[in-house]
Amino acid sequence: ETGVTQTPRHLVMGMTNKKSLKCEQHLGHNAMYWYKQSAKKPLELMFVYSLEERVENNSVPSRFSPECPNSSHLFLHLHTLQPEDSALYLCASSQDFNGGLAVIETQYFGPGTRLLVL
Amino acid sequence: AQKVTQAQTEISVVEKEDVTLDCVYETRDTTYYLFWYKQPPSGELVFLIRRNSFDEQNEISGRYSWNFQKSTSSFNFTITASQVVDSAVYFCALYPVISSGSARQLTFGSGTQLTVLP
Numbered sequence: 001e002t003g004v005t006q007t008p009r010h011l012v013m014g015m016t017n018k019k020s021l022k023c024e025q026h027l028g029h030n031a032m033y034w035y036k037q038s039a040k041k042p043l044e045l046m047f048v049y050s051l052e053e054r055v056e057n058n059s060v061p062s063r064f065s066p067e068c069p070n071s072s073h074l075f076l077h078l079h080t081l082q083p084e085d086s087a088l089y090l091c092a093s094s095q096d097f098n099g100g101l102a103v104i105e106t107q108y109f110g111p112g113t114r115l116l117v118l
Numbered sequence: 119a120q121k122v123t124q125a126q127t128e129i130s131v132v133e134k135e136d137v138t139l140d141c142v143y144e145t146r147d148t149t150y151y152l153f154w155y156k157q158p159p160s161g162e163l164v165f166l167i168r169r170n171s172f173d174e175q176n177e178i179s180g181r182y183s184w185n186f187q188k189s190t191s192s193f194n195f196t197i198t199a200s201q202v203v204d205s206a207v208y209f210c211a212l213y214p215v216i217s218s219g220s221a222r223q224l225t226f227g228s229g230t231q232l233t234v235l236p
Contacts, residue, residue, distance in 0.1 A: 040228075041228070042122075042225075042226045042227065042228045042229075043209070043224075043226040045223060045224065056223075088161055090161075090163065092163075106153070106165050106168050107165075107224060108165060109155070109162055109163035109164075109165075110162065111160060111161050111162040112161040112162065114161065
């Protein structure tokens with residue numbers, strides 16, 4: 001199943017670097033999500049985009065900047081990260097609206113980008 | 119606020135044993151969805167099942183079965199005749215249907231690491 005893909009799968013960056021994570025969904029969904037998964041912590045929702053509009057920002061530091069150019073693509077731009085930002089970053093997608101009606105559909109996840117900040 | 123508790127941090131079983139993963143949740147919402155996801159070492163969260171709060175029927179899918187009990191706020195997951203390939207982290211998650219405000223928060227438990235030994 002390659003419904004949601006993420007690149008790169010692994011990333012090592014210094015604190016002064018700028019990098020971007022990419023997510024692409026091939027499921028025809030209209031909502032996309034970024035999650036952070038740190039060791040020994042529950043998954044944390046970072047951002048939600050529905051119909052390409054950001055609808056959720058869970059108090060994420062400004063060094064993380066999302067971008068959703070269309071319903072199939074989602075980016076997470078990273079700059080001046082800290083070592084504690086090292087984690088697995090997961091992208092997910094779901095169908096948020098169906099024929100104009102809000103629906104609740106299952107979120108499908110990508111394989112994640114394992115990020116290490118030195 | 120929502121909360122999902124998976125009290126079992128790690129479980130080890132020998133192949134062919136049955137194993138039950140516990141999930142207890144808290145929510146004030148009368149309508150909600152419950153999910154189970156599997157996360158193998160590759161990192162991707164794989165969707166297993168979704169159940170809404172009005173459907174308390176137990177479900178069986180091959181070697182997997184789920185026991186939803188609203189009276190005890192539990193949604194337990196049983197693997198029958200476990201196999202080595204079942205080794206993974208399993209997450210239980212809750213999605214409340216909120217009439218206003220943010221309705222896109224999938225609240226995850228902290229996960230249970232299942233190891234099936236040959």
